Amino acid sequence: MKRREIEWAALMRAARAGDAAAYDRCLRDMATALRPFVRRALARIGLSDDHAEDVVQEVLLAVHMKRHTWDETRPIGPWVAAIARYKAVDVLRRRGSRVYLPIEDFAEILPADDAPADPGPDVARSLEALPTRQRDVLRSIAVDGASIGETAARLAMSEGAVRVALHRGLTALAKHSEKP
């Protein structure tokens, strides 16, 4: 098994045990690994990589929403690759292009062990469509980097309400992208 895969599996297990820092690292590393491979897949079908970051974000949202479907006894690489492939095809289909992405493209997510970190472009995934509360909470936590507690104080909400709004907001972002 590849080094990266072993590391993701360990981080994901830690995340399941409640380690948020491990989860953060895991997602960041997945994003780094996904980026070049998504760009390559887009280039192969003649699309510019404008959509690449959109796809990466979509995959991360899906990884989060479907994190319970990874079976710890199985390698995590094929799991991420299958989600990435599914979401890439989905995003492209919504852009109006009928696509077939060869599965081999996705088998290559893992070998990028020494890929340089790439922060990705500044993409505006729109929060505008969300209800006010969810938008404010997401903006505070994601964009401003505030903690749950700080966000609660800032928006005069209870911490529980902030947690719920955050989860609902993320679910809505993931759902929103399901629509054709």
Added chain:
Amino acid sequence: MRTDDLIRALAADRTAAPQPPGRMLVLAAAAGFALSAMAFAIWLGPRPDIAEAATHVRFLFKPLLMLALAAMSGWLLLRLMRPGAPVRLLALAAIPAVLAVAVAAELVTLPPSRWPGALVGDNWYLCLGLIPLLSLPLAAALLFALRHGAPTRPPIAGAVAGLTASGLAAALYAVNCTDDSPLFVATWYSLAIAAVSIASALAGHRMLRW
């Protein structure tokens, strides 16, 4: 929102992850089967000569083959819910293969003059109607559970859910059915199961995208 920002939000979302998909599937299958079995017990019940029939291989073959179909497709369904899990759909070919052997045995033992009667049976229309009806709660429950997973091939997941549902439904119906010839099973049971699977594949295509 930048990707970094999104990751910060995802890591901050500490809501408990949902239940493992397998557990949801087993619960759904149990609930759906309970409903179907109840409907069966209320409106159909076993055939009158069940005690005697249960001693004949010809009769026992039907529910056992259908249970095997349900077990195999249920097992595949567990895999189909998890992205990247290897799925050997070809394993399902074992069921028609066993059925083909039974049909061959029937053709050898039964004189040709009785073939048409064995094939058409007494209750083919009941078979065609009741298997899909008994499948309904099962298929609905399984599709619902699949939504909880992450099937990357929605129509296939839907079709296999249909096979699981109609396999269980056919096992129930077989206890009531008095047509025991493998010729009958190969024709009418297969048709009913195919209809349920196609409908379920279409439903999967619409319902199971994530």
